[in-house]
Amino acid sequence: MLLYTRRAQRIAWAVFAFFFLLLFALPFGVLVLAAFTKQWNGAFPSSYTFSNVTAAFHTDPLDGLETSLITALLSSLIALVLGTWAALALDAVRNRVGKTLIQTVFMLPIAVPSVVVGLALLVAFSQGPVLLNGTNTIVVMAHSILVTAYAFQQVSAAVTRLDPAYEQAAASLGARPYYTLLRVKLPLLLPALTGSLALCFALSMGELGATAMVYSANWTTLPLRIYALDDRGHQFVAAAVTAVMMTITLAVLLVVSRIRTRANYR
Amino acid sequence: MAATDADPTARRTGRGSGGIRFDDVTVAYNGNVVLDSFTLDVAPGEVVALLGPSGSGKTTALRAVAGFVRPASGRVHVGGRDVTDLPPYKRGLGMVVQQYALFPHMRVEQNVAFGLKAQKIVAKSEIPARVAEALRMTGMAQYAKRYPRELSGGQQQRVAIARALAIQPSVLLLDEPLSALDAQLRSGMLAELARLHRELPDVSILYVTHDQIEALTLADRIAVMNEARLVEVGTARDLYKRPGTEFAAGFVGNSNLLPVTVAECVAHGDGSFRATVRIATESGATTGELVTATCTENAAAGETRTLCLRPHFLGLAAAEHHDNAFSGTVTEVQWRGSAHRIFADVHGHEVRLDTNELRNPPAIGDEVWLHFSAEDAVLIPASGTGSPSPDPVSAAEPAPANPASTEPAPAKPASTKPAPAKDAVPIPATATGSPSPDPVSAAEPALAETAPAEPAPAEDAAR
Ligand SMILES: Nc1ncnc2c1ncn2[C@@H]1O[C@H](COP(=O)(O)OP(=O)(O)OP(=O)(O)O)[C@@H](O)[C@H]1O
Numbered sequence A: 001m002l003l004y005t006r007r008a009q010r011i012a013w014a015v016f017a018f019f020f021l022l023l024f025a026l027p028f029g030v031l032v033l034a035a036f037t038k039q040w041n042g043a044f045p046s047s048y049t050f051s052n053v054t055a056a057f058h059t060d061p062l063d064g065l066e067t068s069l070i071t072a073l074l075s076s077l078i079a080l081v082l083g084t085w086a087a088l089a090l091d092a093v094r095n096r097v098g099k100t101l102i103q104t105v106f107m108l109p110i111a112v113p114s115v116v117v118g119l120a121l122l123v124a125f126s127q128g129p130v131l132l133n134g135t136n137t138i139v140v141m142a143h144s145i146l147v148t149a150y151a152f153q154q155v156s157a158a159v160t161r162l163d164p165a166y167e168q169a170a171a172s173l174g175a176r177p178y179y180t181l182l183r184v185k186l187p188l189l190l191p192a193l194t195g196s197l198a199l200c201f202a203l204s205m206g207e208l209g210a211t212a213m214v215y216s217a218n219w220t221t222l223p224l225r226i227y228a229l230d231d232r233g234h235q236f237v238a239a240a241v242t243a244v245m246m247t248i249t250l251a252v253l254l255v256v257s258r259i260r261t262r263a264n265y266r
Numbered sequence B: 001m002a003a004t005d006a007d008p009t010a011r012r013t014g015r016g017s018g019g020i021r022f023d024d025v026t027v028a029y030n031g032n033v034v035l036d037s038f039t040l041d042v043a044p045g046e047v048v049a050l051l052g053p054s055g056s057g058k059t060t061a062l063r064a065v066a067g068f069v070r071p072a073s074g075r076v077h078v079g080g081r082d083v084t085d086l087p088p089y090k091r092g093l094g095m096v097v098q099q100y101a102l103f104p105h106m107r108v109e110q111n112v113a114f115g116l117k118a119q120k121i122v123a124k125s126e127i128p129a130r131v132a133e134a135l136r137m138t139g140m141a142q143y144a145k146r147y148p149r150e151l152s153g154g155q156q157q158r159v160a161i162a163r164a165l166a167i168q169p170s171v172l173l174l175d176e177p178l179s180a181l182d183a184q185l186r187s188g189m190l191a192e193l194a195r196l197h198r199e200l201p202d203v204s205i206l207y208v209t210h211d212q213i214e215a216l217t218l219a220d221r222i223a224v225m226n227e228a229r230l231v232e233v234g235t236a237r238d239l240y241k242r243p244g245t246e247f248a249a250g251f252v253g254n255s256n257l258l259p260v261t262v263a264e265c266v267a268h269g270d271g272s273f274r275a276t277v278r279i280a281t282e283s284g285a286t287t288g289e290l291v292t293a294t295c296t297e298n299a300a301a302g303e304t305r306t307l308c309l310r311p312h313f314l315g316l317a318a319a320e321h322h323d324n325a326f327s328g329t330v331t332e333v334q335w336r337g338s339a340h341r342i343f344a345d346v347h348g349h350e351v352r353l354d355t356n357e358l359r360n361p362p363a364i365g366d367e368v369w370l371h372f373s374a375e376d377a378v379l380i381p382a383s384g385t386g387s388p389s390p391d392p393v394s395a396a397e398p399a400p401a402n403p404a405s406t407e408p409a410p411a412k413p414a415s416t417k418p419a420p421a422k423d424a425v426p427i428p429a430t431a432t433g434s435p436s437p438d439p440v441s442a443a444e445p446a447l448a449e450t451a452p453a454e455p456a457p458a459e460d461a462a463r
């Protein structure tokens, strides 16, 4: 019986390892390898170099890193505020039509392809009273719209799980709703808030579809530049830039998850 | 009972004199009435227990006071002020819910300080002292720096109470505060709550429970609820000694409820009545023995009533010594160490008897006589006849115990033969010491032979 269990465990691990290698380790490993490759003809690179990485740091591709970081930071913060606000509103709204309306509005950016979101913004702000065509604002807007949907989903799930007893206890102790929100509900939601911040940041860092529709020459995010590099045949430099972006994004996520662990009370 | 405003040493935050008043409050969830025309008064400084089975609407009543559910009709008053339209945070009452709901991200002292900070009713410099005082009262001073997750259930419960007390409310709402604790801790906390109330004599407490012991221990008055309605309200002692309804009799303490027919009812000295009744047999024929019981209101001869007999007020007896007794057949004998619980079949009804341990307990199948003192037996309206659920409004009158019923006259039944029953009550306790003509011998098989002869004369007497 024990043997059987152990064998089953081994099989399970083997299956897991296979898919893990195939889906995660292989692509990312190859990517990192490519970042240091000069020439790659056979199964493995035939010669290595550091020049890709130096190229990534010394030429313009990495200017896109700053652009991407600013865009991701701004849009994930905006998304967090809007998404949390909407999630709390959804919880407070009692009538069903209102609830459905809020849910639909915030589901829409996920439901349609991101290119559509970009196109919609482009069409809306290329003419008429508000002209944002070619500005960095429209890029941040596009990102914000996209990731707010995710922030809303995450925070909304956490709000639903929040025990109303806490809110009621606070009210019975004489706390006004805004005080309860600041001192009780938001602190209790902190794990979900930091979690969705991290998710939004990562999503925004990697966003390509909508950005491709609205970007301008002076506000080109990293994924666009990687795409361009690859397009022009500089695969290995593209890989190096990607590896740098990956490292920085991971670092940010790790920091956020540290905060998140500390915010877990139970 | 004094209004706190009048008390110069009052530490309440000027919220008036406390007290709660439900005025014909009806609450419905989606058209489903869960609190039906509920009327109840809790005087300042009084402890009232809401006692009832699960789903009877106790929590709902509490939530109506706290403001978490809006009555469909009726008004709720706190401290003489109509709070029906006020949001919860403006009502200024302390509340402790079943799961405590301590804020997990705050230390104990921050939890306790929460209300004070939120309301800004006291100067910041005063808060630590108030927190310390609340923690001292609940015996949690040394845990001030801990987080709720680092506390045991009993400690969490104390913190929840401390948190509610810190804002010095005039009204404290407790919703089954002890239900999450084990039996031992519960009795300890029960004593703590009683002590707390002695320390804070001005605070009105509405205490929800489905545990009759908690209600009897803590409450000045008990409001018995069933199926969204107030069934009966009275002092704990009244409700126990003189229940007015079958439901209350069954829910507050244990009881045997037997259908009887009134043979005669006469006024008793203390304003109550003494009724001679006969137990209705299963077949409906009223052939049982004539026994005497107390009745709070007059009953006409021939009326059907319910006789409420507390199991521990019943004694086992030799028939010839006790005329306030009826015969039965032992169906079950349970030995519980220091006590015996005996079930007997009395004219088709199961009767339970609790007594101190018997040296010679009866055997199953034995004929025994069960006797009781007339003042320990109470006649209540039969649930089948008249109003099954008594008019809740009249029941809700905060009837300050009528002195006659709280102070039962010493056993001197005027209308009946001076029953030796009174003397017989303690006998099971002393029985083990005294040898021959004691009631325990009634339980001995020898008597089983004489017992069957007894019902015959009783039957004759009935005709
Ligand atoms: N939010 C709600 N929505 C619909 N029905 C509810 C709601 N809350 C309570 N009820 C119903 O109201 C009735 C009374 O509930 P309540 O919580 O007052 O009972 P209770 O006497 O406190 O019971 P317990 O001893 O189990 O706590 C129950 O039948 C319950 O199903």
Ligand SMILES: [Mg+2]
Binding pocket: B058, B059, B060, B175
């Ligand atoms: Mg309840």
